[in-house]
Amino acid sequence: MRLKNLLTKIFLLILANGLLGGWQQGKTHYPRLTFENQDIPIIRSHYEAALNGVEPYKTLWDRIQKSNAKTPKIGNKEWGQQNANAGIAKAKALIYLLTGDRRQADDVRDILSGVYTGEEIPKYGVKSITLKLTPYKNLKSAVMQSIHKAQSLTQHCQAYDILKGAGYPFGASESGIRKNLATLAERIYDISNWISSGSKTLDLIRQDVEEQNNFQLKMMSALGLAAICLNDHPNAEKWANRAMTKFWQVFIAQTTPQGGYGEGPFYFLYSGLNFLPFFRAYNLFMDGRSVTFDGHAIPNFLSNDRVAMVFDWNIKIRMPNGDRPGFDDGYYTAFPSGLLVSEPEMSGHATDHHPNADLAVYAWDWLNTEQMTGGYENRYLSAFANLDLTVDLFCVFDADVHPHEPQVSATQFFPEAGSAVFRSDWGRDAIYMHVLGEAGTVRTIGGVHEHPDAGSFVIFAHREMLALDAGYPGFPQHDLVNKAQNHSVITVDGFGPDSDARLGEFFRTEMFDFASVTMSYGGASITRNILFVNKSYFIIVDQLESSSQREYALFIHGNAGGTIPNTSFSKTANGGVWNRSRARLEAVVYSDKDTPVYEYGDDFHSIMFAGDNQLPKHGVLKVRQSAKKLRFITLLFPLSAKNQSPRIKPVNASSGFALKIYEPSAVPAYFIAGGDEAVTTVTTDIMGVAELTTDAVITFIRLSPDAEIPEHFYAKNMKTVEYNRKKLITTKSNSNIALVRIPGKNELIGKIQAEMNSTFQLVLTANDAEVSGVKRFSFDKRSRLLKMEVESSTQFRILLK
Numbered sequence: 001m002r003l004k005n006l007l008t009k010i011f012l013l014i015l016a017n018g019l020l021g022g023w024q025q026g027k028t029h030y031p032r033l034t035f036e037n038q039d040i041p042i043i044r045s046h047y048e049a050a051l052n053g054v055e056p057y058k059t060l061w062d063r064i065q066k067s068n069a070k071t072p073k074i075g076n077k078e079w080g081q082q083n084a085n086a087g088i089a090k091a092k093a094l095i096y097l098l099t100g101d102r103r104q105a106d107d108v109r110d111i112l113s114g115v116y117t118g119e120e121i122p123k124y125g126v127k128s129i130t131l132k133l134t135p136y137k138n139l140k141s142a143v144m145q146s147i148h149k150a151q152s153l154t155q156h157c158q159a160y161d162i163l164k165g166a167g168y169p170f171g172a173s174e175s176g177i178r179k180n181l182a183t184l185a186e187r188i189y190d191i192s193n194w195i196s197s198g199s200k201t202l203d204l205i206r207q208d209v210e211e212q213n214n215f216q217l218k219m220m221s222a223l224g225l226a227a228i229c230l231n232d233h234p235n236a237e238k239w240a241n242r243a244m245t246k247f248w249q250v251f252i253a254q255t256t257p258q259g260g261y262g263e264g265p266f267y268f269l270y271s272g273l274n275f276l277p278f279f280r281a282y283n284l285f286m287d288g289r290s291v292t293f294d295g296h297a298i299p300n301f302l303s304n305d306r307v308a309m310v311f312d313w314n315i316k317i318r319m320p321n322g323d324r325p326g327f328d329d330g331y332y333t334a335f336p337s338g339l340l341v342s343e344p345e346m347s348g349h350a351t352d353h354h355p356n357a358d359l360a361v362y363a364w365d366w367l368n369t370e371q372m373t374g375g376y377e378n379r380y381l382s383a384f385a386n387l388d389l390t391v392d393l394f395c396v397f398d399a400d401v402h403p404h405e406p407q408v409s410a411t412q413f414f415p416e417a418g419s420a421v422f423r424s425d426w427g428r429d430a431i432y433m434h435v436l437g438e439a440g441t442v443r444t445i446g447g448v449h450e451h452p453d454a455g456s457f458v459i460f461a462h463r464e465m466l467a468l469d470a471g472y473p474g475f476p477q478h479d480l481v482n483k484a485q486n487h488s489v490i491t492v493d494g495f496g497p498d499s500d501a502r503l504g505e506f507f508r509t510e511m512f513d514f515a516s517v518t519m520s521y522g523g524a525s526i527t528r529n530i531l532f533v534n535k536s537y538f539i540i541v542d543q544l545e546s547s548s549q550r551e552y553a554l555f556i557h558g559n560a561g562g563t564i565p566n567t568s569f570s571k572t573a574n575g576g577v578w579n580r581s582r583a584r585l586e587a588v589v590y591s592d593k594d595t596p597v598y599e600y601g602d603d604f605h606s607i608m609f610a611g612d613n614q615l616p617k618h619g620v621l622k623v624r625q626s627a628k629k630l631r632f633i634t635l636l637f638p639l640s641a642k643n644q645s646p647r648i649k650p651v652n653a654s655s656g657f658a659l660k661i662y663e664p665s666a667v668p669a670y671f672i673a674g675g676d677e678a679v680t681t682v683t684t685d686i687m688g689v690a691e692l693t694t695d696a697v698i699t700f701i702r703l704s705p706d707a708e709i710p711e712h713f714y715a716k717n718m719k720t721v722e723y724n725r726k727k728l729i730t731t732k733s734n735s736n737i738a739l740v741r742i743p744g745k746n747e748l749i750g751k752i753q754a755e756m757n758s759t760f761q762l763v764l765t766a767n768d769a770e771v772s773g774v775k776r777f778s779f780d781k782r783s784r785l786l787k788m789e790v791e792s793s794t795q796f797r798i799l800l801k
Helices: 002-015 035-051 057-069 079-100 102-112 140-144 144-163 173-197 202-206 214-229 234-255 265-285 305-316 357-368 390-396 475-480
Strands: 292-295 296-300 412-414 419-423 431-436 457-461 463-467 490-492 502-508 513-523 524-533 535-556 568-572 575-579 584-589 597-604 617-640 646-650 656-663 669-673 681-687 690-692 697-701 712-725 726-741 749-756 758-761 770-774 778-780 784-792 793-800
Touching: 035 390, 035 419, 057 079, 057 390, 079 102, 079 144, 079 656, 102 173, 102 305, 144 173, 144 214, 144 265, 144 390, 173 214, 173 234, 202 712, 214 234, 214 265, 214 305, 234 265, 234 292, 234 296, 234 305, 265 305, 265 390, 292 749, 296 357, 305 357, 305 412, 357 390, 357 457, 390 690, 412 502, 419 502, 419 513, 419 524, 457 584, 457 617, 463 584, 490 524, 502 726, 502 793, 513 712, 513 726, 535 584, 568 597, 575 617, 584 656, 617 656, 617 669, 646 669, 656 681, 669 690, 669 726, 690 697, 749 758, 770 778, 784 793
Parallel strands: none
Antiparallel strands: 292 296, 412 419, 419 431, 431 457, 457 463, 490 535, 502 513, 513 524, 524 535, 535 617, 568 575, 575 584, 584 617, 597 617, 646 656, 656 669, 669 697, 681 690, 690 712, 697 712, 712 726, 726 749, 726 758, 749 793, 758 784, 770 793, 778 784
């Protein structure tokens, strides 16, 4: 009996000291989550820099001081206040580390001792073999609050880690603090498993609780971070196994190998507020290694290919002010990319980013943000939704990295992610459009946050948001903004996009960028063609076709008018104008079947969280027409307040629709949208050119003043373009072609996309020509016919002699 009692006491002693179970127990050092002990001199140098006014450390330190000045409300059971308390604790812990001010550390101890662990929320799951489920009291609240628990656990763990790493003597309070953190972790573990268990009632399903979304990413990030922080706890290995495997499963489900995130860029940020600290802690604690959990190899996230591609997409869809477009359920927010730019001497630096990651671009993205609206700090974005990463950024960011914009084309296409980004350049004054065309995972995995928005677009130009997505007021009001008509899309008999859309036919040159979105819904097939002309304006041709009569409606949502102060939305003969202080958006819409009906109204939007507040409204242009087959032709001009408006004149066309476009300081151009017939002939007033004939779906042509050669030319799906019934350009197979004359030179640059290797012929007024970039070429001086044999996709240059 004595032996039995002795063994029992030994077992209890082992259990009490956390030696039974646990995970990676050979690691006992603190701090370990954001930085390690050897990094403290670097952090002190950041502190000195802040005191000397060096940015961004000065601004970040000012924010840390402001957090320190706030009074925590210990014992408050609101999760928002708990998160605020945690942010205060992190700030005070860092101040203690850097200054030795014992009062700050004592405050942190008190906050951690009073952490609310959600004990009033019932635990869920299957009870015994009777499969009796626990009561569903406060069910929605319990599940919804799990993401806020995750934010609380992340920040409280970080505060404890910094304070313990600074050598603070917790004394008797430490066991209670660790118990609080462990209790929160265990509750998150339980709710995550329960959500995954399939033990859902109809009520839970009706509440739209998702299994693979930001809930799990946030919870698993917090749980994994807790397992690292409390690695000697008996449940640490259990937490680690669940966190690492579930996080990676959901991340894979939400993303594609080429980038994109199914719930949209806002929820990528919202999840990222948790997973960025988790990624760093995992990298430090596991020394940059991939580790096996429950038989699954989990990568070091920061150096993983798939993670790097999603980060790349996230940066390349940014608007010129640094915000991401607010599509699906999403606010317009920046991303704390600065946390990916760590000092080279810091622990984990060699493994804390992908080998091909450009840290200078991450730095540029984070440093070059502007505040578009009230409601949140955007410069050096470091805090959102009561999750504060200011301390993390202050400690980690390397200000010696010289930021630079991406060294790639400003226009970017991500077909797997469903994003087409047209951009004039990477600067703050750029003209920008983001167009959606989601299919597969990125369309369906968004769940309740997904919108019927295929083909929808936003435009940002001249430092103004001009065409907007409806955004996201917060889940309680998201039904006000998540219908098709709340977006700049086409509806068919009132129905909006409800199936996959294919984003394709990408074309990018110095003068023309092009993409199309192909989709079917409402009994019609729809192709939205977008042409970005001269990096300055957009032409959209919507090809609409059905076997029976349909009412098609085109919506354009501008960021002016409605209840937006100091803005206006006004009617024009064939469209509308949205006026803001620095810029305006002019829209002109035609159809190839008589005259459509133009209607004007307003609609709700929410660029930022609105809660239960009344939503603002903006001006909406709706153009509708009934037909079986129809072409809407839309011209969108984002103009600065000083820009002169272009003039547009419809011209006679044998089929389809044609326009003459008078741009300031440029030779007029012709734009032709092909119709139902094989070719379209247009009467022109170009000197010496009475007729233009094309078999292309879309043709844009600007001839030189003497009509000798094309100054600017683009055609989609063409074989022949003629003027005065003489062949100007011909190809062997349907091709997409662009030609641009270099200003002031007898030189053309071009690009062709063909179905196969093809022959491309061009009539030129020249004595001779040299061509580079093609398989072979010949020039007949008598007929002045240039023949080129090209690959299926070729860029070339023509020198005229």
